[in-house]
Amino acid sequence: MNESSVSAADRDWWRGAVIYQIYPRSFQDSNDDGIGDLKGITDRLSYVASLGVDGIWISPFFTSPMKDFGYDVSNYTDVDPIFGTLADFDALIAEAHRLNLKVMIDLVLSHTSDQHPWFAESRSSHDNPKADWYVWSDPKPDGTPPNNWLSIFGGSAWAWDAGRLQYYLHNFLTSQPDLNLHNPDVQDALLAVERFWLDRGVDGFRLDTINFYFHDRLLRDNPPLPPARRNAQTAPAVNPYNYQEHLYDKNQPENLEFLKRFRAVMDVYPAIAAVGEVGDSQRGLEIVGEYTSGGDKMHMCYAFEFLAPDVPDPASVERTLAAFAAAAPDGWVCWAFSNHDVTRHISRWGQAVADTDAYAKMMASILLTLRGSVCLYEGEELALPEADIAFADLQDPYGIQFWPDYKGRDGCRTPMVWDRNMVNGGFSAARPWLPVPGAHLDRAVSVQAADDRSVLAHYRRFLAFRREHPAFAKGEIVFEESGLAPLLSFARVHGNETIVCLFNMGERPITAPRPEGSLEVLEGHGFGSALTATGVELPAWSGFFARQN
Known part of the structure; x- marks a missing residue:
């Protein structure tokens, strides 16, 4: 259901x-x-x-x-x-x-956007009711930003506001000032x-x-990150x-x-x-x-x-x-x-x-x-x-900024x-x-x-198929050691139901070891794998599912 x-x-x-x-x-x-x-x-x-x-x-x-x-x-x-x-x-x-x-x-x-009424009021003076609704800071004595924080979209995370004569924080675009949730x-x-x-x-x-x-x-x-720890998951x-x-x-x-x-x-x-x-x-x-x-x-x-x-x-x-x-x-x-x-x-x-x-x-x-x-x-x-x-x-400002090395979203x-x-x-x-x-x-x-x-x-x-078996939505997961490099093997366990899941993540057919116990092969998922007396025949890029008794 x-x-x-x-x-x-x-x-x-x-x-x-x-x-x-x-x-x-x-x-x-x-x-x-x-x-x-x-x-x-x-x-x-x-x-x-x-x-x-x-x-x-x-x-x-x-x-x-x-x-x-x-x-x-x-x-x-x-x-x-x-x-x-x-x-x-x-x-x-x-x-x-x-x-x-x-x-x-x-x-x-x-x-928010820099066009939000909250920001318009905040930037209007140092003492208005929303003056502290965003993250404002004075510059360093030499006029540079208050620290070394960087924006996701490249460059400093601080933008200068000529009205307040202060910097405001923006972790993303300069037109996206950060709210001050400390307030x-x-x-x-x-x-x-x-x-x-x-x-x-x-x-x-x-x-x-x-x-x-x-x-x-x-x-x-922020401290520097050693080159060995840098990766491109958070940003390109x-x-x-x-x-x-x-x-x-x-x-x-x-x-x-x-x-x-x-x-x-x-x-x-x-x-x-x-x-x-x-x-x-x-x-x-x-x-x-x-x-x-x-x-x-x-x-x-x-x-x-x-x-x-x-x-x-x-x-x-x-x-x-x-x-x-x-x-x-x-x-x-x-x-x-x-x-x-x-x-x-x-x-x-x-x-x-x-x-x-x-x-x-x-x-x-x-x-x-x-x-x-x-x-x-x-x-x-x-x-x-x-x-x-x-x-x-x-259209994406992120891609325009870093083109052609990064083409954006x-x-x-x-x-x-x-x-x-x-x-x-x-x-x-x-x-x-x-x-x-x-x-x-x-x-x-x-x-x-x-x-x-x-x-x-x-x-x-x-x-x-997933809806027919609550174990997929609610159950625990238990991984099995297979010994075959392209084989992903785990069981989903919920109440009295245990479902064995095998996936061939490779481009060639493989024969996976037969899971232990009595098996009821589940149908309706669309894969053509076959259970034999000695193993499971898995075509390339395929899966197999069975209820384990």
Whole structure:
């Protein structure tokens, strides 16, 4: 039974839920202006429900100058006109709930747009009521910024304001000033935003950059990071952000108390959940453990371990799950392979794979059987590859800044392709804000929905298979030593049910050792593996599942 169809009072619906991420600019354009909108999402919710997911996560749709495409909010309690109106959002909520889909929205609380009225007032003087709502600091005696903190988008994390004759902190774009959550009035204002959307009927939140909420009050310099420890998970390799150990500009202990306040508001409402995005390659799982422990902070955290460039193999999958279990023994994680910020995983990991469809099916099945909740990114179920966007068509300021060494995030944000035979794949009759790649049209929903062997058909089939077995959503995970390099072997255990899961993560068929005990082979997942008297015959990029008695 779909967890989201259970009573609205089921506070545990999120544990093991599968959430479908919608990037609203690129999902469906209902008014032919080239930009997706809320009505477009509502029109396509029946498709989302047909996948068999439990809910949706909608990336920001709030009023914004769109310098960072909605992640720079200028009004937390209204819809940007390009996306529609509050009435459109209410209609979306109603239709989603009719289809038994939960709705989680993306709250950006670490910073606002520089066009937010709060910042306009804050920068107007040193003594206005909101003067301390953002992070302001005097320059050093030589006029340089107060410390060495760096922005995710490159360069100093401090911008000079000629009105206050001070610097303000921005961990992202200069047009995204950081809020000062050390100020209790700022916290209260953000909790009021939380209540506003809960009162409109949302079922939860995805909290953007959750570990950036607080900064070190003393503004101490970050120490350098030894070259051997640098990596490109938090920022691309060309970004000097990777040269520091980020001890003081984020991950501060005060965050835990604020998260408790945020959770207390949610707990007043029935069946609300939040997933926090932890953007930190240096302390990621450690922070996930802190933020999800105790049942009084985040329900789960959105981890980056499988959003990295490194291609997963059996050893790395087991190592990642073991590291999470050690860091957060009573916590919960939400896994994802793709999202709106990283290269689509079919291109990131599968460039050298001959049969990308088989690879996509196998990777999806691994994701959907790991212990934790799951986020699927729009178009992932079609195995869309990363789009190659010409510099002239780039919209992402991150990519423009570091082109051509890093091409930004536009390649994973191109419009959804619905119908191969319609202009722009059925996304919009107008020129889309990003071009629709010709290579995507052959993977459109209209093409794959008619093919029972397609990647889309596999996602639907496997999500139905997952729902039939609660062990996948709620159970523990126990890894088995296989002795075969491409074989990933584990069991999911829930109550009296133990399901053996075997995956051949290689390009050649293998014979896996036969699991111990009496086995009931499970069907309905779409793989063609076979159990023999001596082992399990696994074709390339395939899986096998059996109930162990």
